[in-house]
Structures are given as structure tokens and as C-alpha cells.
Amino acid sequence: MGSFSRRALLMAGAGAGAGMLTACGSNTGRGGGGSGTRLSQWYHQYGEPGAEQAVQRYAAAYRKAHVSVQWRPGNYDQQTAAALLTDSGPDVFEVNGPTLDQIQGGQVLDLTELLAGVKDDFNPAVLTPKTYDGRVWGIPQVIDMQLLYYRRSLLADAGIEPPTTLDALVEAARKLTDGKVKGLFLGNDGGAGVLGGTPLYAAGLQLVTAEGKVGFDDPAAARTLGKLHRLYADKSLLLGAPSDWSDPAAFVQGLTAMQWSGLWALPQVRKELGDDFGVLPFPKDGDHGRPSVPVGAYAAAVSARGRHKEAAKEYVKWLWVERTDYQEDFALSYGFHIPARISLAKKAAKLRKGAAADAVRFATDHGYSQPLLWTPAGQTAYQDALSRIIGSGADPERELRAVVRAVADELDRVKKKS
Amino acid sequence: MRRRRALWFWVFVGPFALGLALFTYVPLLWSVGLSFFDAHNTVTPTHFVGTANYTAMLKDGAFVGSLWTFLVFTAFIVPVTFVSALALALMVNRVGRARAFFRSVFFLPAACSYVVAALIWKMSVFSGVRFGLANTVLGWFGGDSVAWLSTTDPPWYWLVIVTVRLWLQTGFYMILFLAGLQRIDPALYEAAAVDGARPGWTVLRHITLPQLRATSVAVVLLLVVNAFQAFDEFYNLLSDARGYPPYARPPLVYLYYLALGQGQDLGLGSAGAVILALIIALVTVGQARWLRLGRTDTDG
Numbered sequence: 173m174g175s176f177s178r179r180a181l182l183m184a185g186a187g188a189g190a191g192m193l194t195a196c197g198s199n200t201g202r203g204g205g206g207s208g209t210r211l212s213q214w215y216h217q218y219g220e221p222g223a224e225q226a227v228q229r230y231a232a233a234y235r236k237a238h239v240s241v242q243w244r245p246g247n248y249d250q251q252t253a254a255a256l257l258t259d260s261g262p263d264v265f266e267v268n269g270p271t272l273d274q275i276q277g278g279q280v281l282d283l284t285e286l287l288a289g290v291k292d293d294f295n296p297a298v299l300t301p302k303t304y305d306g307r308v309w310g311i312p313q314v315i316d317m318q319l320l321y322y323r324r325s326l327l328a329d330a331g332i333e334p335p336t337t338l339d340a341l342v343e344a345a346r347k348l349t350d351g352k353v354k355g356l357f358l359g360n361d362g363g364a365g366v367l368g369g370t371p372l373y374a375a376g377l378q379l380v381t382a383e384g385k386v387g388f389d390d391p392a393a394a395r396t397l398g399k400l401h402r403l404y405a406d407k408s409l410l411l412g413a414p415s416d417w418s419d420p421a422a423f424v425q426g427l428t429a430m431q432w433s434g435l436w437a438l439p440q441v442r443k444e445l446g447d448d449f450g451v452l453p454f455p456k457d458g459d460h461g462r463p464s465v466p467v468g469a470y471a472a473a474v475s476a477r478g479r480h481k482e483a484a485k486e487y488v489k490w491l492w493v494e495r496t497d498y499q500e501d502f503a504l505s506y507g508f509h510i511p512a513r514i515s516l517a518k519k520a521a522k523l524r525k526g527a528a529a530d531a532v533r534f535a536t537d538h539g540y541s542q543p544l545l546w547t548p549a550g551q552t553a554y555q556d557a558l559s560r561i562i563g564s565g566a567d568p569e570r571e572l573r574a575v576v577r578a579v580a581d582e583l584d585r586v587k588k589k590s
Numbered sequence: 591m592r593r594r595r596a597l598w599f600w601v602f603v604g605p606f607a608l609g610l611a612l613f614t615y616v617p618l619l620w621s622v623g624l625s626f627f628d629a630h631n632t633v634t635p636t637h638f639v640g641t642a643n644y645t646a647m648l649k650d651g652a653f654v655g656s657l658w659t660f661l662v663f664t665a666f667i668v669p670v671t672f673v674s675a676l677a678l679a680l681m682v683n684r685v686g687r688a689r690a691f692f693r694s695v696f697f698l699p700a701a702c703s704y705v706v707a708a709l710i711w712k713m714s715v716f717s718g719v720r721f722g723l724a725n726t727v728l729g730w731f732g733g734d735s736v737a738w739l740s741t742t743d744p745p746w747y748w749l750v751i752v753t754v755r756l757w758l759q760t761g762f763y764m765i766l767f768l769a770g771l772q773r774i775d776p777a778l779y780e781a782a783a784v785d786g787a788r789p790g791w792t793v794l795r796h797i798t799l800p801q802l803r804a805t806s807v808a809v810v811l812l813l814v815v816n817a818f819q820a821f822d823e824f825y826n827l828l829s830d831a832r833g834y835p836p837y838a839r840p841p842l843v844y845l846y847y848l849a850l851g852q853g854q855d856l857g858l859g860s861a862g863a864v865i866l867a868l869i870i871a872l873v874t875v876g877q878a879r880w881l882r883l884g885r886t887d888t889d890g
Contacts, residue, residue, distance in 0.1 A: 271631075413719055
């Protein structure tokens, strides 16, 4: 009896499982207009409330295919990279790229034709890194940027002007530091991760030149990066805060007088601090320097292993090229981003006053985006070196020599492939 | 009858053997294969590069550095856990009352996940701000706040990494030692007492430790293997959205970023994994030889 009932239970379980499977399978979404094509679309997890509902709403409004949206928390880059190796990955996905290896490996489809006629309306700063060999491999969704937030009142109390040179920033951070408040927050690792190439651009250099050569093989690079160690050595940096640089918590809670963070943090900062804050680009260093801010964009890409490639392209065109109303909603209603379309960015009232207007101006005048040729291997070598320079006071010249060698090797590798 | 037994053998063993082959051996061999190819963003590469990945890996300062990191970590964590687990076991074994209570209290952290413990260590115990637990205590004595995980000189991050692992695993090895201690025949101690051995160091040195030999060998082996697999607490303590700092980076963390990060260099990552596997195999075999694994406590 015992064994019988166990078996019966198993059978019942299997039956229920099968029932659930068919239930899912028969759910083709919509009747009528639907062609029965099913697409899956992946997004990384945006922190802002409402963003997930918004993308679900856009997908549901698409008539030509049934699009199921997956909102994926966790290590999104790793997840997509692994999924792209299989047939069960997404058809359409957003990507902080696509990377050069993804393009060269044929993992993403050429989307150039989707932009026919409107290509000039996409901000070149973010479209260029999605372009390789003259073809476009991802449609920029929204522009993100990073910038320096400072507390007006704290700077005024200390009699400090908002810093416009790197030396002034180092000095200001030192003066603003006391027992309770630190001068500057560049992330819990001391800035190596988030600053990346920003200080190089502030010194008038770049990561990779237009000709595909190392862009910071110059004594100015070592001089500028060496100054970042001063911040650390002076104990002006906030380190080990409960949340990292991308979250304005440390700034609004008064743990630090200045913080490097993203434009996305602006609504929260304004809500907490009112007008008691201002924004700055990363200040210039040296005679040839100029202020710099990093800009970047998640792009919508189409997997080369999807089953409905044409349908997927059509959907991307519909959502990220044709439906400007959705693009505007996505950029401005939830977090705070600059629309990737120049025409939309100009229209956006929210971006026309106060700190937001400053930020847009920085992005236009001083924005740089990571070149496509700045691949993860080069990035890791550089970031390791920067971390040693900032935190351990390693000799910038020696560190940079090794990085220049590693990056040059990597550039040779990717050029050989093309 | 024999055929029926063979059938039942496969019915019971088959699924596990299949699972083992499918999820362990195939990926393992596949990875060895990948290590000879240029496998950027693909698991079915076509560009054979011979041993280029291996030479690149062995010349890679970051990878070799990660092996050193690991060696330092092992050289420290294995003896320290061993001694503290043994000390705890000896103490708990001698406690007259509430032995079960102490046993449970020391064992409980073993039930906690590495990830959770690492987050608690990072965010509240060793948080870098002035209201973190460790910094609050420092503040009572007038000390400055220390950014525990970001300070490389002196390398305070090791304190965080080592304490979280000690807290998590000492109790578990204490239980192993306790089990070993309880198997020692009390008659041995009585005989020693009759022969005039004074309780304390002499008895520990000449009776307890030799009797614990098999347990000790097992504990050392497990500790070394666990140290090799160190990933969770390192990753959760030190990584952020932008990657991992160049210090305290054990090989598994480095390979994880290399092969599975945005780099997706599966060939190079596989070569590193094979090198690591060979080192682990060598160490384990050497250790087993050296410790004469397989001998029982009574062989002494």
C-alpha cells in the first residue's frame, strides 16, 4: 500500500507538471493580430521604481510578436555572455556594449539598416562605440553619465571654490576632511574602478587613439594619476562606506562633502538636499588638460543565435527607433538619463534647468565614451595599475609602462582578427 | 539472478554516473580542449593555438600573483584553523557541564553561508565608516577609523578575510576533533597516569596527538582543499560593480573575471584552470604521501 501510494503520488506529480507545461505552452499571448512569433528580451535590473513595469508595458504594446521581458538582477554581463553561447539565450537584449569580441565573434547582428534615415539623430558620443567597421551593432537606449556632486554649504563654510583643476580638487578634499566628514568619495576602492580613463581624458589624453594606438603613452599620464594617490595619502577619501559610488547615500547622509556618482542619482540628491548641491565635471589637469565626464549607453542588440532574427530586428526598430514616445518615457520618467536621440534630449524640459542642465552641458562639451577597442583585457591591466597607484602609492611611471605594453599587445590581437 | 542484480546496479548507479559524466567529466575534458584554442566568446572554437594560452598564463603577472596570494592565505589559514579547532575541541571535551551547549555554540557558525557572513563582515563588522563595529571599538580607545578592506599598507583586508573564514569553519573542524577525542580509549590515559605522566603537555604530546593522527590528516587535507576553493568570501568582500582590486585575488577569482567576465576569454581561462588543477593534484598527492594517508589512529 505504501509503495502504491508513493507511486500514485509520483504519477500525480508528473501529471501536474505536464499540465503546467502545456498551460505555459498554450499561452500564446494575444489572439488576432499576433503572428505567433515569440521573442524574449532581457534587461539588467534598473534600480528605479517603475522601470520594469514600463518596459513590460512597451513590450505588451507590440503587435507583431509576443515579447516576453526578463528583468535580470545579478551579474548581468556574465549572464548574457553565457546565454549567448547557447540557443536558449535572449533574442533581444540590452548590453553595456556589445563588446568587440562579441562583434568579431559574430554573436550579435548588424543593425545598421535599422537606423536608415535617423542615424544622425543619435548622439555620436554613444553611437560611435557601438559602431565597428562602419556598421552599427547596437542601438543606444539612453545615455548615462557620471559627474562630481558637491555640497555647496560645506564648501562655502570652508571658504572653498568649486574645484576646476585636479590640484584644487586634491586641496579641497583635504580641507573638507575632518573627524566626521570625508572630503571626497570615489567608491570604496578609492576610485580605481569608477574613474577608469576619466583622469587621462582630463589630462588631455585618451585611452585609445582614433588610429587604434595606446592613447596614454605620455609622461602626463603618470603625473595625473600620481596626484590621485595624494587624495588617498591625505586620508581625504571616504572608504568602506555602506553603499558604493553609484548610490548617493554617502553624499546625502553627510559622510562626504563631494562624491563621484551617476546622473541617475540626481533626483534623489535633489530630494534630500534641495539646492544645497552642485555638479562638476572631473577637473582638468595640466596645460593640455580639459574637464572630462564619462558617458555611455546601454544598447539594444540582437542575438545571432535567436530563432527569429528578422522579427527581433523589427521589434528593436519599433521600440528603439520608431517609438520615440517610449524612448522619452524610459529616459526621463524613472531614473534620470539623457535620451540617446538628440531631438528628444533637446525637447526634455527636465534637462533644461539647474544641475540637470549643467550635467547635459558637461556631457555635450566634455563627454568621452570608452572606445570599442578598449577591451576588458586592457581595462583590467589598467584598473589594476590604477588601484596600485592610488592605494599602495606604486610608482605611476613603472605601472603605466607595463599597462601600455599590455594594452598594445591586446590592440594587436583584436586588429589581427578584423 | 546475476543479470537482475546488474540491472538494479545500473538502475541505482546509472543516473548518478550519467550525471557525473555529463556535469563533471565532459565539462572537464571540454575545458582541457578549450585551453588549446583561441576561444573568445565561444565554446566551439576553431582557431588552434597550441600551448600559447599556457605560456601566456604563466607569464601573466596577475595570475602568478594570484597563486602567491593563495599560498600566503593557505600557509596562514590552515595552521591557524587547525590549532584553534584543536584547542576548542580539547576545551569543550574537558568541560564538565553544558558540553552540548558549548559544542553547539561553536558549531553554529558552520551553518551560516559564506556569502551572508562575508556581507555581515563587510557591511557591519569591518565597515570602513566610523560607525562600523570595529571602528566604533577603535574609537573608544581614541583610534582613527580604518578602511579595513581598502587599506593595503598595512594589509588590513587580510584580517577581515581570515577572521570570517575562521569564524565560519573552526567550529566544524572542532566537531571532527571532538569525535576523534572521544574515540581515544580512556584506559590509555589511566595507564599514562599510572606510569607517572603528568596531565597537560606530556599527555597531549604522547597520547592525545598520536591518537588523533588520522583525524588530523583528514582535517589538514580538508583545510587545504577548502583553501584552494576559496572564492565566496573573497568575492563578496572585495568585488564591486567595476571588478576586483589587484590585491587578495586568489586564482579562482582571477579566472572567474578572465573567463566569465566581459572578457569571455574561455581559452585563457581554461588554461589557467588546468594549471590550477594540476597544482591541486600535485599538492594533494604529495600531501597524501607525506602524511601517509589511509593509516588509522591505532597504527599510530
